[in-house]
Amino acid sequence: MALTVWLAQAAQPTGYASVFVDHFPNRDATELRARVFAEEKIDAGPRIRITASGFVEGLAADRSGNVTDAIVEPQDVTFSLRTPRAELTAGLGRVVWGRLDELQPTDVVNPLDLSRFFFEGRSDARMSVPLVRGRVFAGEHASVEAIYVPFFRRARFDRLDEPSSPFNLAPRAPQGGPVPVLDRTPARIAANAQGGARVNLTTGRVDWSVSAYDGFRPFGLYSLSPAGVLERSYARFTMIGGDFETVHGAWAARGEVAVFPLDVFQTTSSPEIFHGASFDAGAGVDRKAGDYRVSGDVLVHRESHDRASRTDVSMIASVDRDFARQKYQGRIFALYNPGEASGFVRAIATAGVGDNMKVEGSIGWFAGSGEDTISRFADSDFVYLRLKYFF
Numbered sequence: 001m002a003l004t005v006w007l008a009q010a011a012q013p014t015g016y017a018s019v020f021v022d023h024f025p026n027r028d029a030t031e032l033r034a035r036v037f038a039e040e041k042i043d044a045g046p047r048i049r050i051t052a053s054g055f056v057e058g059l060a061a062d063r064s065g066n067v068t069d070a071i072v073e074p075q076d077v078t079f080s081l082r083t084p085r086a087e088l089t090a091g092l093g094r095v096v097w098g099r100l101d102e103l104q105p106t107d108v109v110n111p112l113d114l115s116r117f118f119f120e121g122r123s124d125a126r127m128s129v130p131l132v133r134g135r136v137f138a139g140e141h142a143s144v145e146a147i148y149v150p151f152f153r154r155a156r157f158d159r160l161d162e163p164s165s166p167f168n169l170a171p172r173a174p175q176g177g178p179v180p181v182l183d184r185t186p187a188r189i190a191a192n193a194q195g196g197a198r199v200n201l202t203t204g205r206v207d208w209s210v211s212a213y214d215g216f217r218p219f220g221l222y223s224l225s226p227a228g229v230l231e232r233s234y235a236r237f238t239m240i241g242g243d244f245e246t247v248h249g250a251w252a253a254r255g256e257v258a259v260f261p262l263d264v265f266q267t268t269s270s271p272e273i274f275h276g277a278s279f280d281a282g283a284g285v286d287r288k289a290g291d292y293r294v295s296g297d298v299l300v301h302r303e304s305h306d307r308a309s310r311t312d313v314s315m316i317a318s319v320d321r322d323f324a325r326q327k328y329q330g331r332i333f334a335l336y337n338p339g340e341a342s343g344f345v346r347a348i349a350t351a352g353v354g355d356n357m358k359v360e361g362s363i364g365w366f367a368g369s370g371e372d373t374i375s376r377f378a379d380s381d382f383v384y385l386r387l388k389y390f391f
Contacts, residue, residue, distance in 0.1 A: 013040040015053075015391060022119075022384035027166045031061035037075070049080040051091075059160035069161040075128055087135045092128040095147060097198060097211060098256050099243045100297050101316055102333065105258035105280035106211055106241035109147060109196070111155035111218035115167050118346070118364055118377075119384065121333075129153050141202040147213075149194040152186040154234065155218035166380050171222055171230065182225070184233045186216055196239070208244035215239075221266045221273050235264040235273075255283040265305055267371055276305025284316070293320040312337055312372050327352045335374065342368020342375040360386045 015038035023030045039053035054074040061067045078091035098104030102122050110126040117125035130153075135145040158165030171179045186192040196213030220232035241258035259279045266273055284297030297316040303309065318333045329350045336343040348362040364382045368375030 013038040013052075015039055016388050017391070018386055018388040020384060020386040022382050024166045024380060024382050026379040026381055027063070029061065029063045029166050031059060031063070033160065034058045039076075047082050049082065051076050051078045051080070053077070057160065061161070061164075063161075063164040063166065065164075067161050067164050071159055073159070077128075085137055087137075089133045090131070093131050093133065094126045094128050095131070095133065096123075096126075097243075098241075099245045099254040100256045100282050100284055100299065101286075101295055101318060103282070103297070103299055103314065103316060103335070105256055105282065105299070106213075106239065106243060108213050108215060108237075108239050108258075109149070111153055113156045113159050115156075115158040115160075115165060118167065118344075118380070118382070119362070127153060127156070143200045144197065145200070146197045147195055149215065150190075151188050152192060152194065152216050152234065153218070154183075154185060154220065166382070167377065169376050170232075179230055181222070182229050182231045183220070184231055186234055192216075205248070206244055206246040208242065210242045211239075212241070213239045217264070221264060223273060236262070237264075238262050250289070251285060251287050253283070253285050255281075257281040263303065265303055272307075274305035274307055276303060276309075278303035291322050294318070310371070312339055337368070337370075337372050337374060340368050340370030340372045340375055342366075342370055342372055342378070344374050344377070356390045358388045358390075360388060362386075 015036070017036045018034070020033040020035070021031070022033070035055055035057040037053070037055040039051070042050045044050060053076045054072070056070070056072050058070040059068060074092050076093050078089050078093045080087060080089040095109040096107065097109060098107040104122070107122070110129055112122070112125045113127055114125070129149050130151050132148045133145060135143055137143045156162055157168040157170070162168055163170070170181060194213070194215035196211060196215070198209055198211035200207070200209040215237060216234045217237055218234070220234050223231055223233065225231050237260055239258050239260055241256070243254070243256040245252065245254040257279065261277050263278045264273055264275055278301070280299060280301050282297055282299035284295060286293060286295030295318050299314045299316065301312045301314070315336045315338070316334070318331065320329070320331045322329050331348045332345070334343065334345045344364070344366050346362060346364045348360060350358055350360045352358055362384050366374060366377045366380055368378050
């Protein structure tokens, strides 16, 4: 009887199906993306939870020529064993570290899909990795977690036909096409494992944590081999960080810092790879005021290497608003770097159509011509319309 109930629960996943049309006016590219996502969470007794989710996604696009692609990919497939004092999770999963809005310096466990980051935000952009995660709880105010990632997974500019994607920053041939690249990902051996730990504490009204992680940068660096072949390699890094969050009345305040004592860099103007150190530090506030939620962050990035150093200051703001009892929602997210006069603005409007369907439209605009990350996407402005059905 218990087995029958368990199987019946497992046969009723939730999820959505969506059709997504976007256009990049500066790239003269138009895309149709279709996705079906499903998820099921099963409690097999009081101590065991099984989570399984994944998606099928297809692309038909005009990216200076007809392009099609399709992927089938798991998102979270994990087995968790829980007790009142501890939890052990293994499988393919995603882990959220940090507290700032969208740009979280200590959020280094999972690589990102940049297309989904710009279209939808960081939460949807995280790509799952194989992991073992253990957590120990010391009452309600303290916990310690440790994460082990046995195999490396690189970040993607786009999971759908990445070489032709408008978000792809990889080197391109003079005629505009992608350059063949020999991808040298870290071998799947014990010495290339990644991992770290985080201690979470609550002191008075302040939630705070300290963390450390050793891994590989998810985006590769490019260099020419002695034979003249373009290679992409992935450098090791170490991160030491901390963050906090507190609430006072209608206000919430948060901060985050990440130090990378061993880091590597590559600029758009040079194929050289530079070794040095970097750190990111930021603080922000948010407040709920009626139907609005407003937040603002300031993030400072400093890097130095054997040739030069640079400091970037990014100002981040977002405004969320619900209308007609949450039937309609609007969100504006903006990032501005005054030193490079670069920025990114994304506006999203969502409308409920019936009980299980939503229509969503968005505009994304980039500006800049400097050496910071946002400037590199200056010609990737986009607009999209999506129809999403939930089941």
